[in-house]
Amino acid sequence: MPVPVPPQSEQFDSCCIPKYDLSHVFFEGVARPARTSGRTRPVAKKSSPSTSFHKAKDVHAPQESVAEAVPDPFLVWLLGRFGLDASAYRPAALARRLPSCLRQLRVTTACEAKAALELRPELLGQALNSVLIGVTEFFRDRPVFDYLRKNLLPELLSSRHGLRVLSAGCSDGQELYSIAMLLEELGALEESELLGMDCRADAIDRARAGIFHAREAAGLDAFPSPPARSGITQALRDRCRWQVGDLLSDIPGGGWDIILCRNVAIYLNEPHVVLLWERLTSALGHDGALVVGKAEKLPPSLTLVRVAANVYRKTGE
Ligand SMILES: C[S@@+](CC[C@H](N)C(=O)[O-])C[C@H]1O[C@@H](n2cnc3c(N)ncnc32)[C@H](O)[C@@H]1O
Numbered sequence: 001m002p003v004p005v006p007p008q009s010e011q012f013d014s015c016c017i018p019k020y021d022l023s024h025v026f027f028e029g030v031a032r033p034a035r036t037s038g039r040t041r042p043v044a045k046k047s048s049p050s051t052s053f054h055k056a057k058d059v060h061a062p063q064e065s066v067a068e069a070v071p072d073p074f075l076v077w078l079l080g081r082f083g084l085d086a087s088a089y090r091p092a093a094l095a096r097r098l099p100s101c102l103r104q105l106r107v108t109t110a111c112e113a114k115a116a117l118e119l120r121p122e123l124l125g126q127a128l129n130s131v132l133i134g135v136t137e138f139f140r141d142r143p144v145f146d147y148l149r150k151n152l153l154p155e156l157l158s159s160r161h162g163l164r165v166l167s168a169g170c171s172d173g174q175e176l177y178s179i180a181m182l183l184e185e186l187g188a189l190e191e192s193e194l195l196g197m198d199c200r201a202d203a204i205d206r207a208r209a210g211i212f213h214a215r216e217a218a219g220l221d222a223f224p225s226p227p228a229r230s231g232i233t234q235a236l237r238d239r240c241r242w243q244v245g246d247l248l249s250d251i252p253g254g255g256w257d258i259i260l261c262r263n264v265a266i267y268l269n270e271p272h273v274v275l276l277w278e279r280l281t282s283a284l285g286h287d288g289a290l291v292v293g294k295a296e297k298l299p300p301s302l303t304l305v306r307v308a309a310n311v312y313r314k315t316g317e
Pocket residue numbers: 084132133134135136137140168169170171172175197198199200203245246247248261262263264293
């Protein structure tokens with residue numbers, strides 16, 4: 001499966017290489033595949049989409065014009081094909097991804113895109129991938145993982161043998177595997193239950209396979225002679241379960257010790273953001289922790305206290 005090329009603004013930053021040297025502990029090399037010509041971005045056709053859209057570069061920009069106040073009908077249709085409610089997302093955040101979707105399908109208008117997908121429904125997954133951004137990486141936002149490693153995990157494990165961890169909106173699985181690595185380091189992996197959930201089946205397939213390019217596999221320094229691709233060790237794969245699902249309609253299970261829901265809410269509109277945080281809070285165990293993305297702030301109405309940057313603990317039960 002081709003590795004998604006992150007948008008420029010979220011591409012791999014070699015300054016953020018994790019200091020964890022995990023290569024010998026957590027990864028086992030797999031055969032180097034036949035040399036390929038390397039990944040290239042699809043060449044942007046000079047196209048004039050049917051509606052005017054921003055370039056797909058700043059997904060976090062808060063300004064949304066009146067023209068973008070409602071989701072594009074094609075995107076409503078596309079997300080609807082996966083049982084997803086497009087009205088839950090910020091229309092501008094979705095609209096910025098439309099050009100990428102059109103390029104992917106090699107068409108120039110939303111009408112053509114719909115026709116192409118009706119003709120070839122096997123392309124629907126790719127189209128969804130280009131609209132819902134799956135950018136992720138191992139140990140993304142390092143200070144958060146440092147806090148989990150040094151503080152939260154040892155503290156939670158002082159009263160339990162293993163932890164129940166949910167990665168909600170897990171993309172290709174790097175987030176959940178990062179937690180699994182820390183739990184293994186703490187000797188608590190065997191007794192832990194880890195679940196990753198995402199609405200994109202392609203992402204879940206990739207997470208389950210656990211094969212990543214060496215550059216993605218945490219810490220370039222950890223791979224002095226990197227194989228082209230590396231596989232997550234069987235021990236980690238055995239502990240991680242994966243599920244395709246819509247977070248906005250169903251949070252799996254309850255009583256979670258840790259829920260990571262990072263860089264998902266930024267794409268949602270306000271009422272759905274609040275609803276999502278409320279549901280995730282309910283799904284936490286009595287002193288569970290909710291870990292959010294760098295740009296995400298929680299409403300004060302929740303029964304959570306902030307214990308570190310981007311980490312909240314449940315109170316009042
Ligand atoms: C930017 S990625 C974040 C991945 C990871 N949490 C991280 O921070 O590195 C956002 C993910 O949320 C997923 N997503 C968006 N809407 C969702 C929904 N309604 N239910 C489940 N997953 C969703 C997308 O498919 C995408 O993989």
